[in-house]
Amino acid sequence: IAHLFIGAGPGDKTEPPRVFLGCLRDVLVDSHLVVPVMSAEGSDTQVNVTMGCNDNDKCDDGPCQNRGRCVSQGWRSYMCECHRPYEGGNCAEEYITARFGSKDLESYAVFSIDDDPGETLTVSLFVRTRQPRGLLLILANSTSQYLRLWLDQGRVKIQVNNFETLLGQSVISDGHFHLVTVKLDGPEVTLTQSAQVQSSRPIRHIWAHHGDRVFVGGLADPRASATFGGYFKGCVQDLRVNNKRLQFYPIPSFVESYKLEQLLTVSPGCSSDNACAVSYWQYTPFDRQGRTVNSRWIDLSFFSLLKRCEEVKWCELSPCPASTVCQQTSRGFECLSNVTVRPESAILHYRNNRNNNRTVGVTSVSLGFRTRQTVATILHAQRGSKYITVSLRDSRVVVEHSAGVEHDNSSVQSERPVSDGEWHSVSLGVHDRASKWIINVDGNTEEIFIGVADLDFLLEGTDIFIGGLSLDSPVSFSGCLAPVEIGGLLLPFHLDTDLKLLRPQEEQFSQLNVNAHPHYGCWGASVCASNPCQNQGLCEDLFDLHHCNCPSTWSGSLCQEPSDPCVAKPCVYGNCRNTPGGYRCECEQGFTGAQCEMEVDLCVNSNCSNGATCLKGVQNYSCLCPQNLTGQYCNLPLLPVSKCSGTRWNFSCFNGGNCSVVDDNCLCLPGFSGQW
Ligand SMILES: *C1O[C@H](CO)[C@@H](O)[C@H](O)[C@H]1NC(C)=O
Numbered sequence: 112i113a114h115l116f117i118g119a120g121p122g123d124k125t126e127p128p129r130v131f132l133g134c135l136r137d138v139l140v141d142s143h144l145v146v147p148v149m150s151a152e153g154s155d156t157q158v159n160v161t162m163g164c165n166d167n168d169k170c171d172d173g174p175c176q177n178r179g180r181c182v183s184q185g186w187r188s189y190m191c192e193c194h195r196p197y198e199g200g201n202c203a204e205e206y207i208t209a210r211f212g213s214k215d216l217e218s219y220a221v222f223s224i225d226d227d228p229g230e231t232l233t234v235s236l237f238v239r240t241r242q243p244r245g246l247l248l249i250l251a252n253s254t255s256q257y258l259r260l261w262l263d264q265g266r267v268k269i270q271v272n273n274f275e276t277l278l279g280q281s282v283i284s285d286g287h288f289h290l291v292t293v294k295l296d297g298p299e300v301t302l303t304q305s306a307q308v309q310s311s312r313p314i315r316h317i318w319a320h321h322g323d324r325v326f327v328g329g330l331a332d333p334r335a336s337a338t339f340g341g342y343f344k345g346c347v348q349d350l351r352v353n354n355k356r357l358q359f360y361p362i363p364s365f366v367e368s369y370k371l372e373q374l375l376t377v378s379p380g381c382s383s384d385n386a387c388a389v390s391y392w393q394y395t396p397f398d399r400q401g402r403t404v405n406s407r408w409i410d411l412s413f414f415s416l417l418k419r420c421e422e423v424k425w426c427e428l429s430p431c432p433a434s435t436v437c438q439q440t441s442r443g444f445e446c447l448s449n450v451t452v453r454p455e456s457a458i459l460h461y462r463n464n465r466n467n468n469r470t471v472g473v474t475s476v477s478l479g480f481r482t483r484q485t486v487a488t489i490l491h492a493q494r495g496s497k498y499i500t501v502s503l504r505d506s507r508v509v510v511e512h513s514a515g516v517e518h519d520n521s522s523v524q525s526e527r528p529v530s531d532g533e534w535h536s537v538s539l540g541v542h543d544r545a546s547k548w549i550i551n552v553d554g555n556t557e558e559i560f561i562g563v564a565d566l567d568f569l570l571e572g573t574d575i576f577i578g579g580l581s582l583d584s585p586v587s588f589s590g591c592l593a594p595v596e597i598g599g600l601l602l603p604f605h606l607d608t609d610l611k612l613l614r615p616q617e618e619q620f621s622q623l624n625v626n627a628h629p630h631y632g633c634w635g636a637s638v639c640a641s642n643p644c645q646n647q648g649l650c651e652d653l654f655d656l657h658h659c660n661c662p663s664t665w666s667g668s669l670c671q672e673p674s675d676p677c678v679a680k681p682c683v684y685g686n687c688r689n690t691p692g693g694y695r696c697e698c699e700q701g702f703t704g705a706q707c708e709m710e711v712d713l714c715v716n717s718n719c720s721n722g723a724t725c726l727k728g729v730q731n732y733s734c735l736c737p738q739n740l741t742g743q744y745c746n747l748p749l750l751p752v753s754k755c756s757g758t759r760w761n762f763s764c765f766n767g768g769n770c771s772v773v774d775d776n777c778l779c780l781p782g783f784s785g786q787w
């Protein structure tokens with residue numbers, strides 16, 4: 112009994128086995144087909160042989176995750192070249208990030224070098240932080256810390272042999288991950304950040320040996336750590352010395368790693384202790400469960416994944432009262448609304464919460480309004496001799512301003528009237544080239560200030576009033592206001608206590624007058640409620656102004672006057688005459704109808720008789736008679752030339768005989784006969 116092996120030899124124990132990988136067909140032994148044949152079930156004569164020949168490149172399926180590069184290995188297998196920090200056969204695993212300095216605790220990790228890395232040493236790691244200072248890593252033997260890495264003003268600083276230092280160019284403390292690589296190659300050290308060489312310099316040789324230690328994030332001694340910026344606060348991921356990993360938390364895949372000796376208050380993951388929430392707590396009355404005195408509450412888990420207030424999607428927490436629109440701002444949110452201010456409500460009073468250290472001054476003021484008032488104060492603020500007032504005078508916008516210097520005051524008035532009950536916008540902005548101000552009304556540039564405008568005082572704790580001149584003065588504005596903005600900050604129409612969350616932005620205006628009860632939204636006065644229109648007139652609300660749509664018989668602003676119907680000239684071909692409660696048309700000849708709009712058809716009831724044809728003429732008709740009729744209405748016979756009548760004077764019937772029109776013969780009196 113002989114054995115024939117196809118595709119692999121007997122007992123091939125080489126690793127990997129030298130087996131044939133591919134397709135075979137038409138394998139004949141003495142004209143017996145041996146391949147391909149189906150072997151019996153359970154037989155071991157065919158192993159890993161399948162019918163058909165349809166293998167494809169395994170890389171076609173894109174097996175490598177996280178942008179890993181697929182490399183075909185023959186027909187059946189592939190290899191993924193992973194990008195850092197991904198690992199594993201399919202690059203599906205990620206090195207577990209270590210969080211240092213959580214809750215401002217001192218934290219560090221220590222690894223031991225258990226081989227001889229030699230003369231060339233490459234240390235690389237991902238770093239994420241917002242702290243400009245902090246100790247990243249120290250390599251030390253029993254006598255010397257021969258390599259130190261720390262952050263100084265947000266940049267990586269390196270010191271080799273206690274002596275030679277090197278500083279990165281770009282700042283990495285921006286909250287993003289940065290791959291930092293330090294290469295000590297013989298007499299030179301090079302710092303690379305995210306594939307960009309930052310700097311390099313010559314050094315004295317260093318040697319890393321078995322037993323050396325790697326300190327990450329700090330040293331056991333806080334004072335020693337403080338020399339290099341203190342304990343690191345941030346995240347480290349995928350730390351490597353040469354090609355060996357320094358894993359804080361092992362991943363399932365096997366990778367060659369140096370041994371972790373110690374891990375102090377380091378935690379896995381890279382959740383921050385969220386700067387936003389922390390600073391948010393500092394000035395909000397929330398308790399730690401997120402509840403407040405007003406039983407406003409927020410879901411704290413919302414913050415746990417986040418870092419900065421800018422990254423919180425505040426509006427998703429629905430912080431604004433109904434009827435307002437939540438708008439995300441760069442560091443928080445605002446509740447936008449329109450508001451109706453009436454003399455019976457109170458002045459709105461604002462103050463900015465910061466009165467110092469603002470780096471950017473006020474370069475714009477904008478507001479919108481809708482009113483029918485011709486004279487009113489909209490906005491007023493004064494600090495010492497500086498002031499600004501936006502008001503209406505003679506239906507026009509007036510902006511008065513003084514920068515506090517004598518004679519450096521100005522007053523400008525818009526050209527177009529704005530008291531028409533429509534929305535209008537007013538904005539003041541710095542003209543970009545000069546330090547002059549431009550006033551815009553409804554997008555039209557109206558005027559350029561002559562003086563030097565300085566509105567920064569509006570942010571310096573100045574009282575700002577909307578609707579009047581001061582808290583004690585009566586409200587002089589009546590109408591609606593759209594959001595008012597000063598220096599990019601909104602003057603909210605709501606009190607802070609109306610919001611479900613306090614606004615987190617550091618800089619903000621607050622509405623301070625708890626007695627102001629403005630009506631949210633824009634509501635005109637109820638001008639039609641008392642139904643001022645008389646005589647069934649319909650009242651139309653035109654915002655603080657009504658209009659009566661009168662029935663035809665009434666006129667006047669309240670439909671109070673009977674209307675003169677003849678004014679409308681209702682008679683088309685005729686004269687209009689007023690009658691009690693209406694009018695009458697006296698038509699011209701040939702016209703008829705209530706408005707004399709119809710031409711009279713004279714033929715309809717014509718006197719044309721005996722089948723005569725009526726012919727229409729101008730205001731008249733005539734009759735076209737059949738042949739044997741005549742007369743105006745064709746009612747007279749047209750006699751033929753009569754034998755007897757035609758001869759009446761000389762051949763008339765004799766002896767009293769009459770000439771018959773019927774047969775033109777003489778009708779004789781009794782006693783007479785004959786033709787005549
Ligand atoms: C008969 O009368 C006609 C017209 O009246 C006249 O022209 C004619 O001369 C008269 N003939 C005789 C014979 O009188």
Ligand SMILES: *[C@@H]1O[C@H](CO)[C@@H](O)[C@H](O)[C@H]1NC(C)=O
Nearest residue numbers: 119128130157158159160187
């Ligand atoms: C058959 O293929 C499987 C999967 O590729 C492999 O694990 C097994 O070792 C193969 N069998 C032999 C005898 O080579």
Ligand SMILES: *[C@@H]1O[C@H](CO)[C@@H](O)[C@H](O)[C@H]1NC(C)=O
Nearest residue numbers: 252253254255257316317318
């Ligand atoms: C420690 O490292 C430095 C720098 O490589 C070297 O000069 C020194 O001999 C080392 N000391 C020990 C005990 O290995």
Ligand SMILES: *[C@@H]1O[C@H](CO)[C@@H](O)[C@H](O)[C@H]1NC(C)=O
Nearest residue numbers: 435436447448449534593633
């Ligand atoms: C304010 O009123 C204007 C005009 O009616 C409207 O377009 C705008 O949406 C309103 N704003 C808010 C926040 O309700």
Ligand SMILES: *[C@@H]1O[C@H](CO)[C@@H](O)[C@H](O)[C@H]1NC(C)=O
Nearest residue numbers: 464465466467468469470617
């Ligand atoms: C304002 O700025 C000064 C100097 O720049 C600083 O000393 C002070 O602490 C700052 N105040 C606030 C409240 O930020």
Ligand SMILES: *[C@@H]1O[C@H](CO)[C@@H](O)[C@H](O)[C@H]1NC(C)=O
Nearest residue numbers: 511512517518519520521522
């Ligand atoms: C400007 O100031 C002067 C006094 O300094 C004052 O008399 C004048 O009325 C002011 N003009 C305006 C427009 O406010």
Ligand SMILES: *[C@@H]1O[C@H](CO)[C@@H](O)[C@H](O)[C@H]1NC(C)=O
Nearest residue numbers: 713714715716717718719744
């Ligand atoms: C028809 O004749 C009568 C009697 O002469 C007259 O009163 C009437 O106006 C005539 N009608 C028309 C349409 O001419």
Ligand SMILES: *[C@@H]1O[C@H](CO)[C@@H](O)[C@H](O)[C@H]1NC(C)=O
Nearest residue numbers: 713717718730731732733743
């Ligand atoms: C038509 O005109 C004639 C002549 O002008 C007049 O005698 C007659 O009465 C008119 N008929 C009608 C129906 O107006």
Ligand SMILES: *[C@@H]1O[C@H](CO)[C@@H](O)[C@H](O)[C@H]1NC(C)=O
Nearest residue numbers: 737738739740747748749750
């Ligand atoms: C007029 O002539 C028609 C036929 O043309 C005839 O039927 C009718 O009787 C005549 N009328 C008179 C008054 O002669």
Ligand SMILES: *[C@@H]1O[C@H](CO)[C@@H](O)[C@H](O)[C@H]1NC(C)=O
Nearest residue numbers: 767768769770778779780781
């Ligand atoms: C002829 O006419 C007259 C007047 O109309 C009449 O009095 C007389 O009787 C008539 N004669 C005959 C024969 O019909």
